[in-house]
Amino acid sequence: MQYGMLEVSFAGHVATVTLNRPDVRNAFNETTIAELTDAFRQLDTREDVRAIVLAANGPAFCAGADLNWMKKMAGFSDEENRVDARRLADMLSAIYRVSKPVVARVSGDAYAGGVGLVAASDIVVAVDTARFCLSEARLGLIAATIAPYVIRALGERASRRYFTTAEPFDCATALRLGLVHEVVAADALDSTIARIASALCVNGPQAVRESKRLVQDVAGRALDEALIDDTARRIARIRASGEGREGVASFLEKRAPSWRD
Structure with missing residues (x-):
């Protein structure tokens, strides 16, 4: 499982899929979307994998859509935009529907589509300095493809607020709203992820x-x-x-x- 924008590693029965575009805060483009979809679909078929950790290199977890990709989309026809958006929707579905539990290791900020990655995961552990933002409305867009997962995680009331205001919120708020399960200091992040993965693998x-x-x-x-x-x-x-x-x-x-x- 070799990719250009992801790293996939294995330890025991745990696979770790790591976003590896730290120079653009792990923002995703069409290649990242295709690679994530393929990685999760392949891992779904592996009997030796019992849990998947979704992680990221660098100071940010995921900044959402890559700006160069967004510029390209601006010139797309309606049909091309629909096809492109469906690829993003399929990626989120692949993460949500993979038969193994997905543990998100949120080591930094998650914005826009990055919040979608978090919400599509089953268990979320975030560093206490992480911030979250459903920022689409600032750009005149809507959080459509991530909405099914974010609304399930945040609930309708909080989603109506943060979808429309595009306000950033801190980790304590994310914990209170149910987007995040555990908040830890940076030096406790890996040990917490390891503890949860171990609990999953003994069952x-x-x-x-x-x-x-x-x-x-x-x-x-x-x-x-x-x-x-x-x-x-x-x-x-x-x-x-x-x-x-x-x-x-x-x-x-x-x-x-x-x-x-």
Whole structure:
């Protein structure tokens, strides 16, 4: 997995995808978008990968869209703009829908599309100096492709404020609003990420995948008979699976399950 604008590394069952354009604050262009989409789709197929860390080199996490890319888009036709925007939407979907949990290592500021990357991740740890901004409205744009993920993370009320005002907000606010799960000092960032990744990797790989999907599928649904039946079917299927049987047996026999290595 060799890329021009990303670094992909592996340690045990954890893959780390690192944005590597520090000279432009890790802003993304069409190449970065294509590479991120490809990386997450490839990692989705790898049985040896149980968790993915999304990180960035340099002082910023991601500044959103690259200015040169935005200049190019200004000359696009309506159809070309639609196709280009769909590529960005597909990238965010690839991150959100990858079957492995994604842990965002937010080591610096995240603006515009960078907030989308954060919101599409499952678990977010941010350095306490990081700032966030949904800055699109300042440029006469809207945060459309990132909206499904940001609104799920921030909620409707906060999204209405920050989409329309384009005010930056600090890490404490991001934590309070639910965009970020943990805020740490810079020297504790890596150890916190390692702790969370380790917790993910000791659990049943199938159970982790199905748990992620469960939350995505159940959130926002009406609590009706269809949902009740759906959840009953899910747990019945997992109980009867090889991993489910092994997990229960290992617990009763007071031994480590087979997936821990």
